[in-house]
Amino acid sequence: MSDVTTTLAPISVDGLKELGEKNRANPADKTLKVKTVCEGKFRSLNYARDLDAFVVDEPPGLLGDNTAPNPSEIVLGAFGSCLAVGLQANAAARGITLTKLEISLEGDINITSTWGTGELAKPQIGFTDVRVKVDIDGDASKEVLAEMVAHANEWSPVSATLRNPMPVSVEMA
Numbered sequence: 001m002s003d004v005t006t007t008l009a010p011i012s013v014d015g016l017k018e019l020g021e022k023n024r025a026n027p028a029d030k031t032l033k034v035k036t037v038c039e040g041k042f043r044s045l046n047y048a049r050d051l052d053a054f055v056v057d058e059p060p061g062l063l064g065d066n067t068a069p070n071p072s073e074i075v076l077g078a079f080g081s082c083l084a085v086g087l088q089a090n091a092a093a094r095g096i097t098l099t100k101l102e103i104s105l106e107g108d109i110n111i112t113s114t115w116g117t118g119e120l121a122k123p124q125i126g127f128t129d130v131r132v133k134v135d136i137d138g139d140a141s142k143e144v145l146a147e148m149v150a151h152a153n154e155w156s157p158v159s160a161t162l163r164n165p166m167p168v169s170v171e172m173a
Helices: 015-025 070-092 142-153 157-163
Strands: 034-040 041-050 054-056 098-109 127-138
Touching: 015 070, 034 142, 070 127, 070 142, 070 157, 127 142, 142 157
Parallel strands: none
Antiparallel strands: 034 041, 041 054, 098 127
């Protein structure tokens, strides 16, 4: 436990309770939508809700212009952000004030057969290993914080998506 000097912007405990009650009263699955529009080369604009587009690109070594994270880096960022949301919500629900939350992610990925244009005899694609380090501090013991990290990982929708196979369909529009 450390002395709290600067806190992260807190989550509304009342808002968290209302959200939980709303989801229990109407437990239907939600559908998320994103539209991806290719600008050219490997640069794409991605639109979610009514937000400005987020850009995805490739580094020069993968023939991109290095203007934004690549799709696999976006996956790691989504995972880290999902864990951060879960940790912040759990801290608020437990009355814990967080003073630091930094999540470092790295993933091993074999790209020799990427895009179906390289080494096709060994079609191992996607991440083969992902490692996450959570640097978290607040007005709780290291044991409680470690329990929160394990809980956030267990209940993270992005973590579950990475761990569990699911049906995916891709077809012409």
